[in-house]
Amino acid sequence: MPRSHLACAMVTPFTRNGGLDLPGTQHLAAALVDEGGCDGLVVGGTTGESPTTSDAEKTAVVQAVAEAVGGRARIVAGVGSNDTRHAIALAHAAEKAGAHELLVVTPYYSRPPQEAVEAHFRMVADAVGIPLMLYDIPVRTGVALSYDTLCRLAEHPRVTGVKDCAYDLMKSARTMAATGLAYHSGCDELNLPLRAIGAAGCVSTVANVAAREVRGVLDAYDAGDPDEAARRHLALTPLIDAMMSRLPGTVTAKALLGTLGRPGGPVRPPLFEADATVEAGLADAYASATCSTSPLPAQPVG
Template sequence: MTATPPRRSSRPHPFGRAACAMITPFTADGALDLDGAQRLAVHLVDAGGCDGLVLNGTTGEAPTTSDEEKTELVRAVVDAVGDRARVTTGVGSADTRHSAALARSAGTAGAHGVLAVTPYYSRPGQEAVLQHLRAIADATDLPVLLYDIPARTGTPLTAETLLRLAEHPRVQGVKDCAYDLLKSARVMAETGLAYSSGCEELNLPLLAIGGSGYVSTVANVAGRQVRSVLDAHESSDPAEAAARHLALVPLIAAVMASGTPGTVTTKALLNATGLPGGPVRGPLLAAGAELTSHLADTLRHITGQEQPAPALAV
């Protein structure tokens, strides 16, 4: 019996293959720092090798930014790099009407795509999740990147729901944080969805089974190193890709598995290296001096950068 080959799309990647889940810079007093956001976006594209930026997600502190701030951030980043990188913005909420309104405003602000997470806290069933995400896709002309992250939302996207959502013309990809490679492989085999890893440690494993790229938090501080794994994979050099992936593990562990949210550790590193970051908003708390020193030492070891400056007081 001859296996049916996976159905793959020939269109350009709608969200960028090497995408960064960008933090939202704030000023010292906690206000939105649009100038800092533009400077960071340019740095991520020019120095970090990113061809996509995902704004207003978990890393971007979306739960504590207003709708107006989200829109202003999209406009500023699109103005800075929108001709050189795909700009996707999060529109997720636990309210279908609110998410649909955010999706409509994303297009007006100039975004190239929207990131739609399953509703959180209320934990609706699969049919309700399906209707919620379809309503978002119906509300916009932009491509939709589904966000499958049950550890945060309490609600997974089942393979069956993903297959049904893939029938919608604007549902074009998945940011995969489900830690279920069997499910991911099944959906990739049966659809043309672009699968981007949202879990740093699974960037290369997902690529190996047909993934199209990543949406990385670590890329805020080590974009070139994260991109180098993708480059080696695309050059059909699995041994080099594995070596580069394994070399990043200490930084991935420090940023994402230190017991402190990735937003906090990433902003600590950005502040320590002089890039726009600023404080975090409550309920998050800034990283302490000991953790910041460990993060900086690990980053220096991975990237070969000079000793970072002391962390900024925020």
């Protein structure tokens, strides 16, 4: 069994005045890869505050992360837009800046029918020379990718993966059984369940602060110890709940990064920073999760 792929849905660090913190971005990227065990970083996605970063900022972050860790981790650039022309322009820029793969979200707000959604992804895939990971997150976009659409898109040579935030295990299982798409859990509470039915790995927001613990769940499963994997997953669940259930993961991840003295900085409006009560609860959940689990030895790839 190939080793699970752990990608962090990385925050975009900002300075205290709200500008890009590119040195901090590179420092965080290196820590996630070299200390956290991440073999991929997703930049410019939901957790990376894509709605409030400019096109130039998105490209600068891709370039900075690629320069820092592009030789030892897979860089996936979020290039989603509800405007197909805009998504293609972002895709070209990300490819040129050093991205290895693109994360393309289902077009939002306009609520296009499935035929239009499929055409959107095909047009982006046709415009670039690197693979696409489809981002299925209907709670944010208002449009889910259907099983039939996923199967048709899987026939495109550059559509190779899915970040799955659809909360539809039947659709995920059917699609994995019918296609060669590399599924990645996009919801930390489903990392182990989806891996158990064939997912390639996960794109984790919690990994911003607890990458080794997320890695430990997957490594235990890969080592053939589902009981240990389940124990580790359940030990991590309170932190997942604290980070993902009440506030956006961007807010909670940046709050914890600040507590830990790591690059993150503020969030941009309309998001608000976590208050002191929330920060204290997050710190307690983090301490509990990281004390109750420890990293496993690295598993061989192959």
